[in-house]
Each structure stands twice: as structure tokens, then as C-alpha cells.
Amino acid sequence: MTATILDGTAIANRIRAQIAEDIERFKNQYGYAPGLGAVLAGDNPASAQYVRMKRRACDAIGVTSVAHVMTADSTQEEVEQAVKALNDDPKIHGILVQLPLPKQINEERVLSLVSIDKDVDGFHPINIGMLAMKGREPSFTPATPTGCMVLLQEADAKIEGANAVVIGRSNIVGLPVAMMLLRANATVTICHSRTQDIPGIVRQADIVIAAIGQPEFVKGSWLKPGAVVIDVGTNQVDDPTSEKGYKFVGDVEFETAKEVAGAISKVPGGVGPLTITMLMQNTVKAAWRIAAKSTN
DSSP, X not given: OOOEXXXXXXXXXXXXXXXXXXXXXXXXXHSSOOEXXXXXXXXXXXXXXXXXXXXXXXXXXXXXXXXEEEOTTOOHHHHHHHXXXXXXOTTOOEEEEOSSOOTTSOHHHHHHHSOGGGOTTSOSHHHHHHHHSTTOOOSOOOHHHXXXXXXXXXXXXXXXXXXXXXXXXXXXXXXXXXXXXXXXXXXXEEEOTTOSOHHHHHTTOSEEEEOSOOTXXXXXXXXXXXXXXXXXXXXXXXXXXXXXXXXXXXXXXXXXXXXXOSEEEOSSSSHHHHHHHHHHHHHHHHHHHHHHXXXX
């Protein structure tokens, strides 16, 4: 068996074309483009790269973007003021607080300041709380977990009644994607650093979401034949054969996994492009809602 390779770039391009049409309708109706504001504090090169990628995606699709960029020694007040400024800007419809924040910043306080109407990252405590509760609907869901769910749909994975294993319990990916799978009626197991016999648990899984941040952690021999595998990891490893001297690999050992899985996402080019696309989709959704409120 050789797995179907889930191409996140192709899927994202298709969805972005639909979003671009929606943006044109918005501009024709209201006379301005949807806007996304980013807050970046610190010297994490990966975070800076993510913000640049998101702003480039905005430019390409027709979303206005602004960024408040601060140093690693920024104060709580400075970060909070940046969020408040974006809250007060009527042309900004979505706010992205790039995580992680520097250690001296109270992350929960900053995220709770983001207007619920502009929480396109889906990390506001109210949105996360709504996601966790039966019978509630969050205004937005986090971009990367939503991208994982889109990939599962593209793989035609049967989620209802499936055994789903999420490896990793971060606030950004592991916990929210586990809640989204539970809402879709999967039976969900979350594995983490204290879990006993992770390979044995993974072997029972119809769906595997790998988001542990360890290069090639999940081996093909762990997988149930035909399982759908979504690899969220992006890990830089040395590669003397590469011009740059390094390459990026996922949390799954791709070469062995593709011989066992029914479908698997690639790294790079799997979840990553969809993360940014879901952020764009949430921003446009927020723009329509906010504009409608302001004209009522």
C-alpha cells in the first residue's frame, strides 16, 4: 500500500480563489478591503517568518494587513496597547497575536483583550470555551486545527465513530483539534510526554494527528494499515546534501508512514498552507459580520 498524499498547497489555492471572490464582493459593497492586524513581540525568527508569510498571503488575496512589531523586552502595557489599538481600528477586522509571547508577558491577559468579534485566531478564552462545550458554537476556530479538519475532509476520512489519536496537547494545536474531533463524534485519545506506550495507542487509531514538535517521532510501524495521518510538525534538521545545510521534516517519519497509511499530509506543503488560508477565511468572515453590525 502507498498512501494518498494530501497536498495542502493545492487545496489551499482552491480555497483562496473562493476567498478572493468573497473579498471582491465585500469591497464592492463597502468600498474597502477586509483588514488583518498582527502583534509580534520578541526575537523568535520562526514567529517573525510566520507573520511575514501571513502578511504576504494578505497582499496576494486582497486583505489589508498591518503589524505592530515589538522587541523581546517589550512590556505588558506595550503589548496590550497594540492589541487595543487594533480593537479600536474600524478597518481592522481580525487580530493575530503571534505566539509564543516573551516570558514576561501574561499571554492569557493579552488574548483575553482581543475583541471577540476580531478573534480570527480563535484563541480568546470565550471561543475556546465555546469549542469545548456541547451545544455551543465558537465565533471562530483556531486556524491550524481547522486546517487539519479540512485535510481530513479532503481525504474523505470517516470521522464519526473513528478512533482518533492526537499526539501533543498544546493550546495552539493539540487541545483544540482534539475538541474539534470530539465535536465530529470521533473517539479521541490525547497522547503526551507522560503517556505510556504511545506506539500501542497509535496502532489502534483510524486517524492520527501528530503535533508533538519532535522530528519524525511517529514511525510507520506504529500505524494501523489505512490510517489517515495529518502531520502538523515543522522541524528543522541538518541535511548536508541541501544547499542550505538543513531541511524541514514533520513529526511523522514520512518514508515509512506512506507505505502503511491510507492518506498522509506532506511536510512542508501540508497543514502549513491551510493554516494561513483558514486565517484569511476567518478574517473575511469577521469583516462581513463587523460591517453588517456597523450599518444596522
